[in-house]
Amino acid sequence: MMLLSCSNCWHNPLQYGSIGLSIGYCTEHRVVLRQADETTCGRQRRKDLLHTSALRSSQLQQDRYPLNEVVRLDGTSFNGEAEQYVTPEIAPLQEDQIGSVVAEYSEFDTKIEALAQLRQIGTPRAELARLSLGRAYVARCVTRGGYWHSGLNLLWWAKERLAEYPQLRIDDIRLQLPIPLQRQQELEAWSLLMLRLAFIADVAAHAASGQAISQQGRTLGARVARLASLPEEAAEHAGTVVVKLFRWVGRVALQRMEEALPRSEYRALSQELHRES
Amino acid sequence: MPTWRKMDPLFRGDGPDGPAVPKPTADASYVRHILYLEGVGRSTPYLSTTESQVIARRFAGSSGQMRQTTVRRAEERQVQHISQSELLQLLRGKGKGRAAWSNAYEVMQARKYVEQWLEHLLSFETFSSLTAEELRRLIDDVFEGSRDPVT
Numbered sequence: 001m002m003l004l005s006c007s008n009c010w011h012n013p014l015q016y017g018s019i020g021l022s023i024g025y026c027t028e029h030r031v032v033l034r035q036a037d038e039t040t041c042g043r044q045r046r047k048d049l050l051h052t053s054a055l056r057s058s059q060l061q062q063d064r065y066p067l068n069e070v071v072r073l074d075g076t077s078f079n080g081e082a083e084q085y086v087t088p089e090i091a092p093l094q095e096d097q098i099g100s101v102v103a104e105y106s107e108f109d110t111k112i113e114a115l116a117q118l119r120q121i122g123t124p125r126a127e128l129a130r131l132s133l134g135r136a137y138v139a140r141c142v143t144r145g146g147y148w149h150s151g152l153n154l155l156w157w158a159k160e161r162l163a164e165y166p167q168l169r170i171d172d173i174r175l176q177l178p179i180p181l182q183r184q185q186e187l188e189a190w191s192l193l194m195l196r197l198a199f200i201a202d203v204a205a206h207a208a209s210g211q212a213i214s215q216q217g218r219t220l221g222a223r224v225a226r227l228a229s230l231p232e233e234a235a236e237h238a239g240t241v242v243v244k245l246f247r248w249v250g251r252v253a254l255q256r257m258e259e260a261l262p263r264s265e266y267r268a269l270s271q272e273l274h275r276e277s
Numbered sequence: 278m279p280t281w282r283k284m285d286p287l288f289r290g291d292g293p294d295g296p297a298v299p300k301p302t303a304d305a306s307y308v309r310h311i312l313y314l315e316g317v318g319r320s321t322p323y324l325s326t327t328e329s330q331v332i333a334r335r336f337a338g339s340s341g342q343m344r345q346t347t348v349r350r351a352e353e354r355q356v357q358h359i360s361q362s363e364l365l366q367l368l369r370g371k372g373k374g375r376a377a378w379s380n381a382y383e384v385m386q387a388r389k390y391v392e393q394w395l396e397h398l399l400s401f402e403t404f405s406s407l408t409a410e411e412l413r414r415l416i417d418d419v420f421e422g423s424r425d426p427v428t
Contacts, residue, residue: 003313038338048386060316074292177393178329236381240388
């Protein structure tokens with residue numbers, strides 16, 4: 001059931017699998033998650049699934065769990081034990097560079113600035129936060145009548161880092177698994193590489209709608225839409241061998257990104273969006 | 278890491294109410310089960326177990342319960358054991374046999390979890406003639422009737 005918990009939700013950008021801090025943070029409910037593996041709500045959106053499956057999973061969550069409170073995985077409320085599971089006290093987050101940015105993300109109306117900060121920080125945990133929140137950000141924009149290119153900058157930033165190996169450090173690991181440590185790190189690096197592709201595939205899925213602010217946006221969107229299959233192709237080629245995945249990403253995925261989103265067209269659409277805003 | 282052998286225990290961690298009763302006639306896809314694709318309360322003919330008490334404890338959470346069994350004990354009760362090694366053999370590419378799935382990404386996510394959680398499955402598919410209550414008694418018997426609270 002942990003796959004249905006807050007630790008696997010894209011609204012909690014501080015944790016994914018065994019990566020992250022010992023506490024999570026829910027940017028929807030604005031609470032620190034002290035036992036994120038044991039809690040959930042109806043807004044959970046799974047980080048480990050691609051767009052269509054994640055959407056379906058969230059619909060099942062909404063049927064089963066409340067939207068407006070964090071509860072135990074068995075669906076029960078905390079009944080006086082809430083403090084053991086969640087707290088609105090965010091001061092501890094400020095002790096961590098990424099936690100601090102994440103707390104600001106939901107506190108103030110400065111989402112894209114917070115995502116830009118995470119890009120600047122550039123560590124694997126910062127990237128985890130940026131990709132998790134990026135998926136939520138684009139999904140929310142599209143749901144509210146926006147277009148795929150609300151994630152244009154985020155997509156460009158994902159392309160920038162696509163061919164970098166996620167150098168996870170020991171303090172990026174929040175819990176030990178009963179497998180060799182090196183293998184644990186490899187599988188988490190794999191997860192992060194796949195999360196990059198999952199984010200790109202999300203934007204591609206939104207682009208496939210054909211909706212955009214202009215013909216330029218629609219034309220570029222049609223090319224971006226072709227990136228939707230990247231995670232599946234990567235998985236079929238590399239399995240769970242992180243070295244194979246990394247090589248494939250650096251060779252195939254990056255080439256496909258270059259073809260779909262060359263710098264000149266990114267800048268042209270970006271400038272058009274800036275003029276329109 | 279010590280290598281698990283068939284005589285070694287398999288553990289399971291659940292919430293306070295114990296495991297959901299498997300549904301013998303449910304979809305037998307391994308990927309669907311491992312990834313919990315049908316959400317909470319999903320119908321599955323399987324119960325997951327793990328070689329690791331640490332993993333079982335995580336799944337039990339702070340207020341749940343842990344149980345254990347052995348392959349021998351399960352098989353004596355006609356419950357089929359699907360080992361981690363068998364799962365990993367099948368969870369390749371787009372999956373083989375009961376691990377066959379339309380989406381290679383999901384197959385690999387399932388493979389990752391099987392590896393991380395040292396997962397084995399117990400299948401209750403052959404018990405379609407049992408009632409839910411009878412299945413629950415069978416589960417209690419398979420898991421030695423033990424329900425250790427997580428401490």
